[in-house]
Amino acid sequence: MKQKRRIAITGIGMVTPVGNDAPTTWAALRAGKSGLGKIQHFDASGFPVRIGAEVKNFQLPAAIANSKHAKFASRSHRFALAAAEEALTDAGIRPQADNSARWGLSVGAGMMAMDYTEIEMTSRFCSNTDGADGEFQPDGLLDPKYPADPVAFCRSQTNAGLALLAQQFGIRGYATAVHTACASGGQAVGTALKVMRRGHVDFMLAGGFDSMLNPIGLSSFCLLGALCPDNDTPEKASRPFDATRAGFVLGEGAGFLVLEDWDAAKKRGAKIYAELAGDGNSCSSYRITDSPPNGDGPIQAIQQAIADAGARPEDIDYVNAHGTSTLMNDKSECAALRGVFGADVQRVAVSSTKSCMGHLIAAAGAVEAGVCALAIRDGIAPVSANCDELDPDCAVNVVRGQSRPLKIRAALSNSLGFGGSNSSLVFRHPDEVKA
Amino acid sequence: MSSKNSIAITGSGAVCGAGLGIDAIWQNILAGKSAVGPIEQWDARRWPVKISAEVRNVENRQLVEDRKLHKMISRTDMLGLCAAHQAVQQSGLLAHRDTLDDAGKTRFNDRTGIFAGSGGGNYRSNYDFYPALTASAGSLPKFGGEFSQSVNPMWLLKNLPNNVLCHVGIRYNFKGTNACVTNQCVGGVMALAEAAAALRNDEADRASVTAHDTPFEPETVAGYHRLGLLSSEALRPFDRDRSGTVFGEGAASVMLEKNSAATGRNAAILGEFLGSGCVTEATGILDLRPDGDGVSRAIELALADAGLAAADVGMIVAHGNGTRASDASEAAGIARVFGKNIPPVTGFKWAVGHLIAASGALDTVLALRALREKVVPGIAMLNAVDPACAALPVSNQSQTPRSDVALILCRGFGGMNVALLVRA
Numbered sequence: 001m002k003q004k005r006r007i008a009i010t011g012i013g014m015v016t017p018v019g020n021d022a023p024t025t026w027a028a029l030r031a032g033k034s035g036l037g038k039i040q041h042f043d044a045s046g047f048p049v050r051i052g053a054e055v056k057n058f059q060l061p062a063a064i065a066n067s068k069h070a071k072f073a074s075r076s077h078r079f080a081l082a083a084a085e086e087a088l089t090d091a092g093i094r095p096q097a098d099n100s101a102r103w104g105l106s107v108g109a110g111m112m113a114m115d116y117t118e119i120e121m122t123s124r125f126c127s128n129t130d131g132a133d134g135e136f137q138p139d140g141l142l143d144p145k146y147p148a149d150p151v152a153f154c155r156s157q158t159n160a161g162l163a164l165l166a167q168q169f170g171i172r173g174y175a176t177a178v179h180t181a182c183a184s185g186g187q188a189v190g191t192a193l194k195v196m197r198r199g200h201v202d203f204m205l206a207g208g209f210d211s212m213l214n215p216i217g218l219s220s221f222c223l224l225g226a227l228c229p230d231n232d233t234p235e236k237a238s239r240p241f242d243a244t245r246a247g248f249v250l251g252e253g254a255g256f257l258v259l260e261d262w263d264a265a266k267k268r269g270a271k272i273y274a275e276l277a278g279d280g281n282s283c284s285s286y287r288i289t290d291s292p293p294n295g296d297g298p299i300q301a302i303q304q305a306i307a308d309a310g311a312r313p314e315d316i317d318y319v320n321a322h323g324t325s326t327l328m329n330d331k332s333e334c335a336a337l338r339g340v341f342g343a344d345v346q347r348v349a350v351s352s353t354k355s356c357m358g359h360l361i362a363a364a365g366a367v368e369a370g371v372c373a374l375a376i377r378d379g380i381a382p383v384s385a386n387c388d389e390l391d392p393d394c395a396v397n398v399v400r401g402q403s404r405p406l407k408i409r410a411a412l413s414n415s416l417g418f419g420g421s422n423s424s425l426v427f428r429h430p431d432e433v434k435a
Numbered sequence: 436m437s438s439k440n441s442i443a444i445t446g447s448g449a450v451c452g453a454g455l456g457i458d459a460i461w462q463n464i465l466a467g468k469s470a471v472g473p474i475e476q477w478d479a480r481r482w483p484v485k486i487s488a489e490v491r492n493v494e495n496r497q498l499v500e501d502r503k504l505h506k507m508i509s510r511t512d513m514l515g516l517c518a519a520h521q522a523v524q525q526s527g528l529l530a531h532r533d534t535l536d537d538a539g540k541t542r543f544n545d546r547t548g549i550f551a552g553s554g555g556g557n558y559r560s561n562y563d564f565y566p567a568l569t570a571s572a573g574s575l576p577k578f579g580g581e582f583s584q585s586v587n588p589m590w591l592l593k594n595l596p597n598n599v600l601c602h603v604g605i606r607y608n609f610k611g612t613n614a615c616v617t618n619q620c621v622g623g624v625m626a627l628a629e630a631a632a633a634l635r636n637d638e639a640d641r642a643s644v645t646a647h648d649t650p651f652e653p654e655t656v657a658g659y660h661r662l663g664l665l666s667s668e669a670l671r672p673f674d675r676d677r678s679g680t681v682f683g684e685g686a687a688s689v690m691l692e693k694n695s696a697a698t699g700r701n702a703a704i705l706g707e708f709l710g711s712g713c714v715t716e717a718t719g720i721l722d723l724r725p726d727g728d729g730v731s732r733a734i735e736l737a738l739a740d741a742g743l744a745a746a747d748v749g750m751i752v753a754h755g756n757g758t759r760a761s762d763a764s765e766a767a768g769i770a771r772v773f774g775k776n777i778p779p780v781t782g783f784k785w786a787v788g789h790l791i792a793a794s795g796a797l798d799t800v801l802a803l804r805a806l807r808e809k810v811v812p813g814i815a816m817l818n819a820v821d822p823a824c825a826a827l828p829v830s831n832q833s834q835t836p837r838s839d840v841a842l843i844l845c846r847g848f849g850g851m852n853v854a855l856l857v858r859a
Contacts, residue, residue, distance in 0.1 A: 046579030072720060101714065101732065109617060111596050113556040122561070122654070123568040134566030134585075138477045138653035153658035154720045158555030158596075158792075159619040163849030167719040172732075175715040175851065176625055179555060179596045179617040187614060191629070198632060200713075200736070215575060216564055219582045220591035281612040281638070283549055285604035288507070288592050297610065300545055304612075304638070418592065419601030421613055 004310070005197045006433065008265040008272045011091025011258030012370040013083035013207075017053035017251050017357045021086055025367075026374045028356065030403045032383040034235035035357045036249050042116070042215060049227045051234035052213050053251030053358025061085050069164050072154055076110055077161045079254035079363075080209035084165055087205065091258035092270065095170045095203070104174035104201035106192040107162050108184030108208030110362040114156040116214040121147065161209060173201040179362065182322070184208055185255065186365025186415030186423030190279030192259055193425075202264065207256030208366035221250055224289075226326060238359075239386035240323035240352035241330050241394035248324040251358030255367030262433070273373035275428040277410070278309025284420035291328050291416065295336030298414060298422045302340045305424035311410055313341050316348055316426070318381045318411040320368045323352020324359055333414060334394040349406055351384035351399040365415035365423060372411040372427045381406045440742070441707040441858070442631045443697035444689050445528070445641075447800040448521025450514055451685025451787045452488035455497065456521065460797075461804050464786045465833070467815035471669060471681050471788055477653060484660050484667045487651045488683035488788025490514065507589060508598050511554055511684075514793075515599035515647030516606070518686035523607060523643060526690035531700050547609040548642030550630040551600040552616045552623030554792040558654035560594040563587065599645050611639040620754075620789075620847025621713070622646060623687065623796035624855055628711035630691050640696045646796035647686035650789070656682065662721065664758055670789070671816045672755030672782040673762050673824040680756040683788020687797040706803040706859035709743065709840065712736025716850030723760060727768020729852030730844060734772045737842070737854035745773050748856070749838030750811045752798045753827075754846040755782025756789055761846060766824035768852075769844075778842075779834035780827045781805075785816040795845030799855060802841040806859035811836055 012022045017035030019025035028035065036053045044050045064070060064081045073081060088094040095103040126140035140146065154160060162177040174195050178187050185208030192206035212218070221227045228247035230237040238249040257276070265272055281304065284297025291297075306313055322333055330352075338345050353371055360367055375381060383403045390398060409432045415423040447457060452470030454460040463470065470488040479485045495505050498517040505513070523529065532543050566585040571577035587593065595601070597615035604610060612633050616622040623646025630642040659665045659682075666679035697704055714736065716729040723729070738745060754765055769777060783801055790797055805811055811834040820829060828834070843855040 043575040044579060046574075046576030048579070048583075069719060100717070105715070109555075111556050111594070114558065114561065119561045119564065120568060120573070122558075123565045124573075126562075126653075127565045127569040129569065134569030136562035136565055136653075138479075139481055141653055141657040142481055148657070148661055150658070150661055153654075153661070156556075156558075157619060157720060157848050158617050158622075159847070159849045159851070160720050162618065163715075163720040166715045166717045166849060170717050172715060172717045174713045175618070175849065176616060176629075176713070177618045178614055179553070180600065180613070180615050181595055181597055191614065194629075194632065194636065197636075215578060216561065219564070219579075219586065223583060223586060223588045224591055225588075281614070282545070283600065283604040283610050283613045285544075285601075285608055285610045287605070288595075288598075288601055289589075300610065417597070419595055419597050420604060421597060421600065421615070 006262030007193055007196050007276045008260050008262045009257050009274050009276050009373045010260050010265050010270045010272055011087040012373060013086030013256045014367055014370055015055055015079040015083045016253040016367055017055055020058055022370060029353050029382045030380055032356060032385045036234040036237055047218055048222050049229050050231045051237055051249060053249050054213060055079060055253055067168060069167055071151060073164055074115055074155050076209045076211040077164055080161055080165060081168055083254040084205055084256040087256040087258045100170050100172040102173055102202040103171040104195055104204045105166055105171045106188045106204060106206045107177050108188035108362045108366055109161050109177045109179060110210030111179060112212055112217055113158055116216055118152050119216060180421035181417035181419055182361055182364060183415040183417030183421040183423040184362035186425055189366055189369045189425055190423055193276050193279050196259060202261055204259040205256060206259055208363040209254035210360060210362035211252035212361055213250055213252045236386050238325045238355050240325040240355050240384055241391055241398050242387045243389040243391040245325045247326055249358040251360045253360045253363050253367060255363055255370050257370060272430050274376045275433050277428040278305040278426035280304030280308060280424040282422045284422060286420055288419055291332035293332055295332055295339045297420060298333060298336035298416055299339045301422035301424040302336060305426045309426035311426060314344060315410045316412050317406060317408045318375055319348055319350045320372050320413040321350050321352045322414045322416040323354055331393045334396050337396050346397050348397055349381040349399050349404060350396045351382055353382055355385035368413050369425055372413045376408045376411055376427055376429050379405055379407050440635055441709050442634050443692045443694045443704045444706045444708060445692050445697050445702045445704060446522035446526030446690030447705055448518040449687040449797055449800050450517045451790060451797060452490050452683050453787045455493055457800055457804060464783060464812045469786045484656055484665045486681055488681060490684055507593055509593055511647050511649040512598045514686040515645045516602055518688035519603050519643055519645040522688040522690045527702060544608050544610045546611050546640040548611040548630055548633050548639035549600050549603050549609050549613040550626040550642055550644040552626035552646035552792050552796060553596045554648035554650060555596045555617035559652050563590055599647055603643050609643060618851060620791050620794055621845050621851040621853045622792040624845045624853045625713060627796060631708045634691055634693050641692040643690055645686060645688040646793040648790050648792035649684040650791040651682040651684045666757060669816050670757040670785045672757050672785055672814055673820055673827060673829050674817050675819045675821040677757045679758050680789045683790045685790050686793050687800045706857050709856040709858055710737045710741025712740060712854045714852050718850040720848050723764055723850055725764050727764040729850055730765050730768025731771040733852040733854040737856050741856045747838060747840055748778050748842045749836035749840045750778050751780040752802045752841060752843045753780050753782045754844045755784055763823040766827050770826040777828055778837050779811040780829045781811050781814055785814055795843060798843050799857060802843050803857055803859045806836060806839055806841050809836060
């Protein structure tokens with residue numbers, strides 16, 4: 001069988017609740033430092049859940065802040081622009097006039113395109129106040145006083161983030177935006193791998209960005225009962241695999257990778273974090289709300305990703321779990337790990353970095369892909385914080401207490417979405433790559 | 436005769452303002468009938484734009500049989516599931532699966548991919564929060580205690596952009612590789628291209644691909660109108676007097692299969708997917724290049740992907756959205772690839788409206804029909820071709836394809852351009 005084109009990860013950028021760049025984020029995750037706290041950037045005091053994992057003290061890098069596109073960027077677009085800029089700088093390579101058509105872009109974009117301020121403003125013009133029932137009244141949009149803002153309208157288009165990234169960095173090849181709920185970021189990185197292997201492009205900027213930390217997004221997860229309500233102990237609220245876990249903590253941020261042809265990266269002397277070696281995808285097709293308790297669905301995605309990497313389960317030393325800290329997800333995911341690794345499951349170190357940075361929704365899989373690459377580079381399995389009392393249903397080798405030095409030959413990252421889309425990615429240590 | 440890389444199309448389906456099912460839509464197009472008419476979904480008497488191509492006179496039960504589902508999904512999902520069901524039924528794959536033993540069924544399900552092109556987030560879903568926002572009168576702490584009184588607890592799941600993917604999976608127990616592309620206008624055609632790539636790459640043996648969108652809602656109409664993109668009169672692609680696009684709504688779906696799998700079960704093959712090309716012009720959210728750079732590069736990539744030359748193309752279904760800038764630059768891009776040898780060109784948006792995320796997928800199922808019938812339908816709304824588009828062999832009368840290959844072009848915000856090649 002023909003060797004698949006090898007793809008190198010040569011740049012990483014992150015904006016997360018534990019750091020506004022990749023080195024800061026990685027140092028915090030290694031140290032088990034929590035980015036969770038009381039929600040600060042809007043008044044959440046009346047909400048049933050008042051904690052979140054916010055990006056803090058964020059500023060756009062100068063290179064982007066001065067660009068005329070910045071005014072079109074929403075909160076999550078700004079995270080994306082900053083993380084992408086960092087990844088390109090880190091890789092030491094970026095699109096040029098003569099190769100911009102050979103650069104591609106693949107993003108996992110969040111589902112909420114409209115800023116809360118816009119929603120609230122529109123509601124004031126378009127809510128029926130006769131009897132104050134708040135029914136939508138379209139004619140309010142025609143009110144001469146309605147402050148229609150074409151820039152805000154453009155910003156709210158589904159692919160606005162993709163458009164801004166392509167324009168900012170001059171990427172003219174393949175470009176896609178995907179959304180499979182919490183699996184989006186992983187699927188975006190997996191799509192990038194496939195597009196590169198098809199030979200459509202030679203370089204790819206791949207990642208995800210999201211912010212649902214606004215009154216509507218927070219409400220929507222409160223309604224589902226998916227969030228941990230431990231308002232008084234936010235730093236302990238996300239406790240994947242723990243017997244007392246009670247839901248996830250909503251986060252926000254962005255993560256980007258620069259992907260290159262392996263041989264080309266070697267030739268230019270690029271630093272290579274890891275090989276992006278395999279992608280697997282499945283749909284649980286079980287229920288919209290629930291994960292299959294026996295791990296059916298995630299099992300197929302993990303197996304495919306390992307096979308796609310030309311690897312075997314015994315090659316995987318570390319798993320960055322989806323590990324949301326909901327009862328159902330963690331149980332289902334651990335069942336899947338037992339299904340794939342069998343008796344060998346206790347050999348494999350497992351952690352959920354959501355314990356420290358919360359759930360970044362559409363950005364989660366992309367940030368966690370970067371975490372896997374850094375874990376491989378440094379030989380460290382980052383801690384799965386707050387797992388004080390391991391749930392017997394989650395009896396896998398959780399990295400508890402503190403991060404663990406570990407030579408990682410290959411790592412697996414899972415992203416399991418609402419609605420049943422499962423994405424798994426496999427990363428290989430450069431030393432393990434056979435010529 | 437199938438090319439090495441081609442993928443069989445064994446099912447197709449569609450629903451839009453021009454009809455429920457491809458037959459009905461096709462007959463209306465051939466008859467020169469446009470589905471564009473007065474807006475009915477809200478009282479638009481005071482609106483500067485009063486027209487759209489709505490799906491009218493179709494009951495929810497005709498779209499999705501299972502009534503329980505009606506409350507759990509949104510209108511765009513209903514339309515998507517309706518088209519998907521048509522394609523699945525036509526493919527005969529469920530009956531084929533019934534003939535397999537248990538291990539065969541499991542493998543069948545695990546090897547059946549699901550791809551969706553979705554309009555993504557919409558404005559309509561926010562309206563569910565208006566009663567709570569109104570009741571709390573700008574006080575966030577009050578809103579925080581209010582929303583659970585009036586918003587459906589399943590609000591988030593009802594509005595997932597990937598709902599069609601999930602529900603196609605659950606309904607038919609398909610469990611294979613999947614993607615939901617939310618890339619505005621090109622989402623549907625990119626879902627199709629990714630599904631075909633997954634089959635070529637042996638990630639699946641077959642895949643359901645569905646594109647769906649309901650872009651037509653007050654805030655998009657108001658927003659597009661302010662940007663000068665909507666016509667208040669009619670959608671006239673490539674016409675000298677064109678004045679913008681007109682929204683439609685609907686969905687289109689195909690079932691793709693590896694050629695070997697389709698022939699192995701003696702399936703009726705409607706056509707073949709031959710290749711795709713996808714590029715962005717990197718011009719930002721709204722702008723596009725007047726020279727049609729993205730159009731020509733996407734076409735060239737698709738031809739290379741299919742192993743075809745421009746001269747092999749028998750007809751072109753253009754994006755033809757009726758805006759000044761898009762139609763002129765599209766004509767320039769086509770001319771750059773085909774020179775003086777452009778095959779018959781048509782477009783369908785004058786009849787079905789602009790379905791945004793579903794537009795290119797609907798064009799694709801209609802292109803397959805056109806190839807089979809050997810008719811390139813005329814653009815009934817075309818009165819006089821714009822000099823900027825004069826190179827294009829467009830007509831308000833039917834033309835004849837010059838081969839069994841069709842090129843479908845789809846363009847979107849973000850400078851996106853996608854080209855697909857199919858044969859029938």
